Amino acid sequence: MTPKNYLYEMVRSELTWAVGDDNVQTNKADQLGHSIDYYWVPELWHDRGEKPTEPDFVVHPANTKEVSEILKIANTHKIPVTPWGGGSGSQGGALPIYGGIVLDMKRMNKVLNIDKVSMTATVEVGINTQHLEWEMEKAGCSTMHFPASIACATLGGFIAHRGTGVLSTKYGKMEDMIMSLEVVTPTGEIINTLPVPRHASGPSLTELYLGSEGTLGVVTKATLKIHPIPESRKFHAFLFKTMHDAMTAGSKIMTSRLRPCVIRLYDETETAKLVKRVLGIDRKGAYLVFGFDGPGEMVDLEMAQACAICEDGALEDLGTEAGQNWWDNRYKFFYPPYMFHMPQAFGTLDTVATFSNIEKVYWAMKNAVNENFPQATFIGHFSHWYEWGCMLYARFIIDTPPQDPNEAVALYNRIWDTAIRAAIKEGGVINEHHGVGLKLGRMMKELYGPAFTVLESVKKALDPNNIMNPGKMGFPGKGA
Amino acid sequence: MYIEDRQDVINACRFCFMCRHLDPVGNVTFRESDTPRGRALIIDRMRMDRECMKEPDFIDALYRSALSAANRFHCVSHYDETGLVLAARREIAGAGLAPEKAKALAKELEEAGFTVKGKGNVLYYGEFPALYPGCKILSGKDPGKALEVLGFEAASKKVFARFKKTVADSACKTLVVAEPSSYDFLRDKLPGVKVLHSAEYLLEQGAKKARARKAVYLESDFLKNYCGNPSAPRELLKALGYTLVPFGTNCEESYAVGEGAVVYDALNPELCQKLCSRVYGLAVDCKKTLFITASPRVRDALKKYNPAFNVVTLEEAIDAMQS
Numbered sequence: 067m068t069p070k071n072y073l074y075e076m077v078r079s080e081l082t083w084a085v086g087d088d089n090v091q092t093n094k095a096d097q098l099g100h101s102i103d104y105y106w107v108p109e110l111w112h113d114r115g116e117k118p119t120e121p122d123f124v125v126h127p128a129n130t131k132e133v134s135e136i137l138k139i140a141n142t143h144k145i146p147v148t149p150w151g152g153g154s155g156s157q158g159g160a161l162p163i164y165g166g167i168v169l170d171m172k173r174m175n176k177v178l179n180i181d182k183v184s185m186t187a188t189v190e191v192g193i194n195t196q197h198l199e200w201e202m203e204k205a206g207c208s209t210m211h212f213p214a215s216i217a218c219a220t221l222g223g224f225i226a227h228r229g230t231g232v233l234s235t236k237y238g239k240m241e242d243m244i245m246s247l248e249v250v251t252p253t254g255e256i257i258n259t260l261p262v263p264r265h266a267s268g269p270s271l272t273e274l275y276l277g278s279e280g281t282l283g284v285v286t287k288a289t290l291k292i293h294p295i296p297e298s299r300k301f302h303a304f305l306f307k308t309m310h311d312a313m314t315a316g317s318k319i320m321t322s323r324l325r326p327c328v329i330r331l332y333d334e335t336e337t338a339k340l341v342k343r344v345l346g347i348d349r350k351g352a353y354l355v356f357g358f359d360g361p362g363e364m365v366d367l368e369m370a371q372a373c374a375i376c377e378d379g380a381l382e383d384l385g386t387e388a389g390q391n392w393w394d395n396r397y398k399f400f401y402p403p404y405m406f407h408m409p410q411a412f413g414t415l416d417t418v419a420t421f422s423n424i425e426k427v428y429w430a431m432k433n434a435v436n437e438n439f440p441q442a443t444f445i446g447h448f449s450h451w452y453e454w455g456c457m458l459y460a461r462f463i464i465d466t467p468p469q470d471p472n473e474a475v476a477l478y479n480r481i482w483d484t485a486i487r488a489a490i491k492e493g494g495v496i497n498e499h500h501g502v503g504l505k506l507g508r509m510m511k512e513l514y515g516p517a518f519t520v521l522e523s524v525k526k527a528l529d530p531n532n533i534m535n536p537g538k539m540g541f542p543g544k545g546a
Numbered sequence: 547m548y549i550e551d552r553q554d555v556i557n558a559c560r561f562c563f564m565c566r567h568l569d570p571v572g573n574v575t576f577r578e579s580d581t582p583r584g585r586a587l588i589i590d591r592m593r594m595d596r597e598c599m600k601e602p603d604f605i606d607a608l609y610r611s612a613l614s615a616a617n618r619f620h621c622v623s624h625y626d627e628t629g630l631v632l633a634a635r636r637e638i639a640g641a642g643l644a645p646e647k648a649k650a651l652a653k654e655l656e657e658a659g660f661t662v663k664g665k666g667n668v669l670y671y672g673e674f675p676a677l678y679p680g681c682k683i684l685s686g687k688d689p690g691k692a693l694e695v696l697g698f699e700a701a702s703k704k705v706f707a708r709f710k711k712t713v714a715d716s717a718c719k720t721l722v723v724a725e726p727s728s729y730d731f732l733r734d735k736l737p738g739v740k741v742l743h744s745a746e747y748l749l750e751q752g753a754k755k756a757r758a759r760k761a762v763y764l765e766s767d768f769l770k771n772y773c774g775n776p777s778a779p780r781e782l783l784k785a786l787g788y789t790l791v792p793f794g795t796n797c798e799e800s801y802a803v804g805e806g807a808v809v810y811d812a813l814n815p816e817l818c819q820k821l822c823s824r825v826y827g828l829a830v831d832c833k834k835t836l837f838i839t840a841s842p843r844v845r846d847a848l849k850k851y852n853p854a855f856n857v858v859t860l861e862e863a864i865d866a867m868q869s
């Protein structure tokens with residue numbers, strides 16, 4: 067290849083020295099692949115013939131030491147480094163917006179240890195989460211992490227975004243699943259957080275990195291909890307006249323401290339559109355489905371109690387079959403052509419709030435979108451439930467956004483700003499499990515208030531040259 | 547031309563991540579350009595800007611695909627991702643832009659000629675005539691599938707015309723094909739001739755249990771992912787006394803080391819070696835475990851990079867039980 071310039075060639079030779087020729091790509095095919103993640107804006111640009119920013123180098127480290135060496139090289143030359151897992155993040159977090167190095171973590175994919183006594187596993191976090199689950203199942207256990215993107219994303223990506231899976235109501239989000247982490251700091255030091263997540267030995271360093279989106283370092287290994295395969299898992303579905311009636315039943319299940327593995331409630335619009343299209347259940351109202359797993363007798367007992375709560379206010383008992391149908395097809399919603407797609411503009415406005423606030427948040431967002439953007443449809447379901455509240459997976463969809471990409475992006479951003487601000491006002495936050503990334507960074511100061519300076523100080527101290535994923539999560543961009 | 551006809555697949559795959567975990571090449575190179583999404587993005591760029599068709603990096607990525615169709619099989623709506631790549635290869639080769647190695651291979655493959663020997667009403671096309679007493683034997687190289695997969699459409703048609711004439715001249719109304727890629731290529735192309743895979747034919751002939759033996763059956767890309775997953779190979783092996791044990795991390799991933807791309811080892815030896823290494827790595831004991839593949843090409847690749855790897859073809863496995 068012809069040398070681009072002295073610095074470029076210098077960096078390239080140092081990188082290939084660190085990881086080998088085969089593991090530093092500078093070719094057009096990989097640059098294209100890494101210039102577009104699951105964020106709608108680069109997809110739109112591509113669709114309209116524009117070219118999103120490409121990385122100069124795509125580097126595939128094999129181990130923690132190589133990650134450390136790469137970060138040292140990047141620090142010497144003050145080159146941005148953007149970690150990349152599966153690229154399935156929807157917030158533009160993995161986009162190399164300033165070029166530089168994309169650190170593709172997928173080669174670090176080994177299961178290092180399975181501790182059946184403590185029920186934990188230690189793995190390299192570039193592992194694809196479906197591959198990880200298969201490995202655990204071969205060993206007779208499970209991660210119980212079943213996100214819709216199980217086949218696309220890496221464990222590192224989920225750690226970076228505090229991601230979540232379908233069974234989060236019982237088994238927790240990523241932050242509940244992780245025991246400890248190995249991290250390479252922006253300056254290249256290799257550190258480990260404490261081996262257990264519950265302690266009184268100072269604040270939790272593990273928590274600092276959970277959700278840090280590659281801005282504070284590169285996560286290389288994780289020890290996570292694993293679980294026995296449950297003896298029984300059952301589902302049941304009900305139809306309610308309104309979303310409010312269903313929410314009342316769902317919150318009662320949670321506050322009565324039953325332990326469903328999942329609850330999912332679709333609003334009236336999503337029931338009429340998606341539930342009908344994907345599951346073939348054609349009803350007017352709000353579809354609520356839940357499941358329990360564990361020892362058979364306990365599952366039956368808890369299921370009976372949850373059903374009794376629902377029978378009180380439900381329009382129709384859809385039975386176990388309609389519940390099982392949902393579980394069997396839970397990922398189908400995300401495959402083409404069921405998923406929204408170009409030329410549609412769409413965004414997942416996910417947020418979370420207490421049971422006292424969640425319906426207010428829903429209505430505030432819905433009204434904000436409907437009143438200000440009549441061209442947009444607002445739909446939502448409530449996906450991940452806690453003892454104190456639940457997550458709203460709201461979406462806006464515009465079937466024919468403006469043809470001009472700049473106009474389309476401006477409209478898209480306005481909808482986000484309006485809807486998220488409405489949510490924050492009612493006790494919501496800017497995101498629940500997809501993260502902040504490039505998309506929502508501008509709102510971090512607004513959400514955190516003066517507390518954001520704490521995060522900014524941490525970033526400055528850990529990453530003095532601002533090489534780690536600059537311009538993401540509300541932190542300054544390159545040259546700022 | 548060809549890629550525009552696949553616009554639905556481009557639209558579905560270019561922003562979709564849902565089957566990347568099954569791309570055999572992506573799973574050993576970890577490159578974004580070795581995923582269905584990566585390839586669809588490249589082809590979409592080519593569609594939007596024809597000049598990109600000349601980009602060597604793009605061409606290289608499309609010729610790296612193992613075309614296993616495991617992705618398509620997994621896909622909820624079975625979008626034809628491999629069909630899209632083949633359409634792009636057709637355009638690339640048609641414009642004279644195929645990689646030099648592909649061109650050289652095509653030259654060799656174009657020379658294929660076919661002969662028939664022996665007597666009988668059934669024509670057998672494969673490497674193990676001893677299993678087919680009373681059949682005529684058709685000999686010759688690839689019937690056009692390899693050329694088709696490389697994108698050389700006209701040359702593929704020419705070779706196939708020769709093959710077809712040879713079959714017609716034999717006057718046989720049944721053709722038994724052993725190599726799965728050839729079976730996939732021929733099964734709908736010979737009007738008036740019943741095309742059977744060798745496992746189907748041998749099962750029809752009746753198989754007797756000889757002795758008990760454990761083996762891993764490495765699923766064929768063509769039989770499983772392209773031809774509707776006929777049960778004959780597994781039924782035949784079981785009838786002969788083989789107990790088939792599961793292999794790998796799951797039943798969806800392809801362990802057929804580039805079978806879908808027909809001449810993968812000749813075109814991409816380093817990648818084929820990596821695919822083989824993945825299979826060796828997953829094997830509990832490469833020497834003791836018996837692996838059975840429907841494809842002689844898969845056997846050859848697996849043996850090439852580890853001569854101690856204990857792999858035989860379906861026909862060899864049958865012969866071993868019967869003799």
Ligand SMILES: Cc1cc2nc3c(=O)[nH]c(=O)nc-3n(C[C@H](O)[C@H](O)[C@H](O)COP(=O)(O)OP(=O)(O)OC[C@H]3O[C@@H](n4cnc5c(N)ncnc54)[C@H](O)[C@@H]3O)c2cc1C
Binds near residue numbers: 228499
């Ligand atoms: C069809 C579909 C369905 C989805 N469903 C879900 C779902 O059910 N639940 C859910 O939570 N999300 C879901 N997502 C979103 C996405 O899968 C998650 O955000 C996931 O966490 C991204 O992981 P990834 O490996 O693809 O990360 P990427 O997109 O590659 O990166 C995401 C962020 O993590 C950083 N990063 C990656 N690896 C590391 C590392 N090792 N160290 C430090 N930083 C790192 C990147 O820099 C970036 O900021 C879905 C996405 C798709 C496409």
Ligand code: SF4
Binds near residue numbers: 582617620621625627
């Ligand atoms: S084949 Fe199906 S699952 Fe795979 S990328 Fe294409 S649309 Fe997605």
